[in-house]
Amino acid sequence: MKNLSAFVLLIIIFGCQKVPDHTEFWLTDPQNGVLLTMQEEVLSVEESNLPTITIYPDNTYQAMDGFGFTLSQGSALHLLGMAESARKALLEELFGQGINQIGISYLRLSVAASDLNEYPFSYNDLEDSLATD
Secondary structure, eight states, rough: HHOOOOOOHHHHHEEEEEETTTTEEEEGGGGTEEEEEEEHHHHHHHOGSSSSOOTTOOOOOOOOHHHHHEEHHHHHHHHHOOOOHHHHHHHHHHHHHSSTOOOOOOOOOOSSSOOSSSSOOOOOOOTTOOOOO
């Protein structure tokens, strides 16, 4: 039950999008077949059971240069398989700096094949029979 409480807390923290006049609560719960669905009712939890989260905006510990993800061959193949308009919309959402855009600033590429590639390879695919003289 402790893990479920932490999961629900994370959903509340990351699943609520603050909008000037109201709050929306979005939930993903794969075990119950709920995939990123806006909830009509926010979970009712007694205030005494909620942890207190204190934010000190004047305390800084580490500067963030940006955020990103790995672009694997598998991801690139999916992008190339999308309709051009859908691919453009996705890339604008990922790299855009506007409202409701993620603003990715870094991409990491694997040097050789990863487990998400179409087939394994390296940058030294030489036959074993080759010998140096």
